[in-house]
Amino acid sequence: GDSVTQTEGQVALSEEDFLTIHCNYSASGYPTLFWYVQYPGEGPQLLFRASRDKEKGSSRGFEATYDKGTTSFHLRKASVQESDSAVYYCALRNTGYQNFYFGKGTSLTVIP
Amino acid sequence: EAAVTQSPRSKVAVTGGKVTLSCHQTNNHDYMYWYRQDTGHGLRLIHYSYVADSTEKGDIPDGYKASRPSQENFSLILELASLSQTAVYFCASSDTGGGQDTQYFGPGTRLLVL
Numbered sequence: 001g002d003s004v005t006q007t008e009g010q011v012a013l014s015e016e017d018f019l020t021i022h023c024n025y026s027a028s029g030y031p032t033l034f035w036y037v038q039y040p041g042e043g044p045q046l047l048f049r050a051s052r053d054k055e056k057g058s059s060r061g062f063e064a065t066y067d068k069g070t071t072s073f074h075l076r077k078a079s080v081q082e083s084d085s086a087v088y089y090c091a092l093r094n095t096g097y098q099n100f101y102f103g104k105g106t107s108l109t110v111i112p
Numbered sequence: 113e114a115a116v117t118q119s120p121r122s123k124v125a126v127t128g129g130k131v132t133l134s135c136h137q138t139n140n141h142d143y144m145y146w147y148r149q150d151t152g153h154g155l156r157l158i159h160y161s162y163v164a165d166s167t168e169k170g171d172i173p174d175g176y177k178a179s180r181p182s183q184e185n186f187s188l189i190l191e192l193a194s195l196s197q198t199a200v201y202f203c204a205s206s207d208t209g210g211g212q213d214t215q216y217f218g219p220g221t222r223l224l225v226l
Contacts, residue, residue: 009152032213043116043202043217044155089154093213098143098162099170100206100215104154 002027004090006103013080014111021075021106023064023090031092033057033066033073038087038105047075047088082112115139116218118203124224131190133221135203143206144186145170145215146178148199155202161186193225 007022025033032051036044048057050066050073057064062077073090090103115138125131137144145160157170159178167178175197177189190197200222204215 006154034214036215041219043204043219044215045217046214049214098160099157100145102147102155104152 002031002092002094002099002101004092004101004103006090006106008106009104010107010109012109012111015081016079017110019075019077019080019084019108021088021090021108023073023075023103025071025073025090025092027071027092027094027101029095030068031094033064034089034091034093034100035062035064035073035075036089036091036102038089040086044087044089080108080110082110084108085110116203116205116216118201118218118221120221121219122222122224124226125190125193126226127193127195129193131193131197131223131225133188133190133201133203133223135186135188135218136184137186137203137205137216138184139205139207139216140183141205141207141216142183144180145204145206146176146186146188147202147204148172148197149202149220150199158188158201195225198223198225 003026034049035047038044048059050057053068055066087105146158147155161167161180179187203218206215
């Protein structure tokens with residue numbers, strides 16, 4: 001079945017550090033890939049999505065590129081801020097199916 | 113702006129009791145979902161629905177029932193609550209038509225079963 005793997009469970013960085021959160025997926029065909037962000041006490045909200053190979057999604061300084069060859073959609077940000085502290089989820093929805101599959105989430109803490 | 117609301121926001125229940133979590137959306141979306149969130153497991157799909165009066169099982173449906181009486185409302189029912197059902201529950205809606213397949217989440221319900 002379809003699945004999403006996030007390698008890092010928790011990440012701690014200092015402000016202005018470079019962020020990478022790894023996301024790999026398993027799915028047939030061409031799934032749509034998502035990054036969601038969840039702030040404390042809130043539900044997840046869409047950061048951005050990508051639906052075809054080599055497409056780059058971006059928002060608020062975060063970006064990720066859909067790579068079908070390596071089945072990856074890694075989240076990156078050049079310079080993190082304390083306000084970026086949150087839980088980040090990678091997710092996919094496969095073509096023709098209505099279920100969304102989420103990774104286990106990565107908790108990011110940015111130390112000022 | 114899409115809107116999904118959940119009630120209650122938190123609840124304490126006793127083991128063996130019945131719990132009903134409610135979700136209401138004003139997005140005019142066809143699809144609604146119930147997830148549970150646990151540390152180390154992320155978000156797992158319990159039930160979903162794509163039309164009123166019909167529900168489908170997700171990945172972890174055991175111990176849960178769902179009800180979709182109208183397009184706007186979707187309930188999650190725990191007939192016999194158990195300790196293992198302590199978690200945060202999220203409702204979401206989406207409109208998968210026209211490629212607009214973003215899910216919009218509610219604020220969550222924190223359930224503690226004692």
